[in-house]
Amino acid sequence: MKKMMKPLIRPATALAMLSVLVSGCSFFGDSKKLPPLANITNSVVLIEWSASAGKSNRYLFTPGLGDKTIYTAAYNGTVNVLADEGGKNVSRIETKAKLSGGVGVGEETVVVASTVGDVMAFDAAGRTLWRTPLAGEILAAPLVSKGLVIVRTADGRMYALNRTDGKRKWVFNRSAPPLTLRTNASATINAGVIYAGYPGGKIVAIELDNGRPVWEATISLPRGTTELERIADVAGLPVVDDSRVCAAVYQGRTGCVESLSGNVLWTRDISSADGVAVGVKNLFVSDTDGNLSALDKTSGATVWKQDKLQRRDLGTPAIVKGRVLVGDRLGFIHAISPDTGDIIGRVTTDGSRVISLLAAGNRAVVQTEKGGIFAIAVK
Numbered sequence: 001m002k003k004m005m006k007p008l009i010r011p012a013t014a015l016a017m018l019s020v021l022v023s024g025c026s027f028f029g030d031s032k033k034l035p036p037l038a039n040i041t042n043s044v045v046l047i048e049w050s051a052s053a054g055k056s057n058r059y060l061f062t063p064g065l066g067d068k069t070i071y072t073a074a075y076n077g078t079v080n081v082l083a084d085e086g087g088k089n090v091s092r093i094e095t096k097a098k099l100s101g102g103v104g105v106g107e108e109t110v111v112v113a114s115t116v117g118d119v120m121a122f123d124a125a126g127r128t129l130w131r132t133p134l135a136g137e138i139l140a141a142p143l144v145s146k147g148l149v150i151v152r153t154a155d156g157r158m159y160a161l162n163r164t165d166g167k168r169k170w171v172f173n174r175s176a177p178p179l180t181l182r183t184n185a186s187a188t189i190n191a192g193v194i195y196a197g198y199p200g201g202k203i204v205a206i207e208l209d210n211g212r213p214v215w216e217a218t219i220s221l222p223r224g225t226t227e228l229e230r231i232a233d234v235a236g237l238p239v240v241d242d243s244r245v246c247a248a249v250y251q252g253r254t255g256c257v258e259s260l261s262g263n264v265l266w267t268r269d270i271s272s273a274d275g276v277a278v279g280v281k282n283l284f285v286s287d288t289d290g291n292l293s294a295l296d297k298t299s300g301a302t303v304w305k306q307d308k309l310q311r312r313d314l315g316t317p318a319i320v321k322g323r324v325l326v327g328d329r330l331g332f333i334h335a336i337s338p339d340t341g342d343i344i345g346r347v348t349t350d351g352s353r354v355i356s357l358l359a360a361g362n363r364a365v366v367q368t369e370k371g372g373i374f375a376i377a378v379k
Helices: none
Strands: 008-011 045-052 069-073 078-083 089-094 104-106 109-113 118-123 128-133 143-145 148-152 158-162 168-172 179-182 188-190 193-198 202-207 213-218 239-241 244-248 254-258 264-268 282-286 292-296 302-306 318-320 323-327 332-336 343-348 354-360 363-368 372-378
Touching: 045 343, 109 148, 118 148, 188 239, 202 244, 254 282, 292 323, 318 354, 318 363, 323 354, 323 372, 332 354, 332 372
Parallel strands: 104 143
Antiparallel strands: 008 179, 045 372, 069 078, 078 089, 104 109, 109 118, 118 128, 143 148, 148 158, 158 168, 188 193, 193 202, 202 213, 239 244, 244 254, 254 264, 282 292, 292 302, 318 323, 323 332, 332 343, 354 363, 363 372
16 A cells, blocks of 8 residues: 555556556545654654655656765656765756656666656766667666666566667566556566566566576465455565565565575565565564564564554665664654664655655665655664
């Protein structure tokens, strides 16, 4: 039950788009009716600097993290390059296209995608390298790794394009149920393997070099009698932690599997339309009711549950300097103690939905629906 475009229910056939929101806006109601937040003294978080990326037009943009730089994209086609110290705009790339997702950065290459399915690559100076059209809407930020650009379309297909010329190297595809969630989740790459979440509560491991599947694991099976009730999708990014891969399933469970075999280690009955964060001891997940839970990452046992942020449509948590940070639909960033679950800090951004929150070294980088970019420092 997440942000303005995450998730939307869409027909897997793509013959038509069902505009049925299962996001916070449809279920959490008027923000004026939310319980007031308790006052925080000596907050452990503060806004270090802020900038503007441009409006999102309801797309979910994710910043790309470069070497001492942050790349931000907006619907109008502008990619701004910000210094990670101070947030100064050091350069700009004009793609001359309407953009629909986040920025992929790596190997001196910047990659974005347009609303019509074009993948565009630029060098560090902003010069166009190539443009490759793909069949399908692209909501996820591309990934750049080992000479490849990995692009995931909204219907679940995964493309590997050559980083230097944009030519297609391989395509991974799997069948989908009649209804799936429309999300901006991309994939996670670790040690030459791509880990991606799919409908039916699945995590799939794919070889980066050739696109061959390694294993497929089921975190949670679909339940219910109608197609709507049987939506059970991994809507956020899987997280790789040592020898485990962890993820959450919308209308399903949260759990971890072995990274080498896909064997399920544990699952808990916690539904989430976002990703998870994994710390030293615990896994952190925000559920569809707005609770934030800490689970022992080796067993899945509940360590604590923070229920004072219900109906605020929490997003994917991030861990910065040992603190758990999570954003909400009113633009607040909440800091949570990883040991007790107590709320120990809070800052407000621009009053609009937090659409991405990334850990970036000793700070967090936040992008909001209005296009605000905020660097959050943690004490």
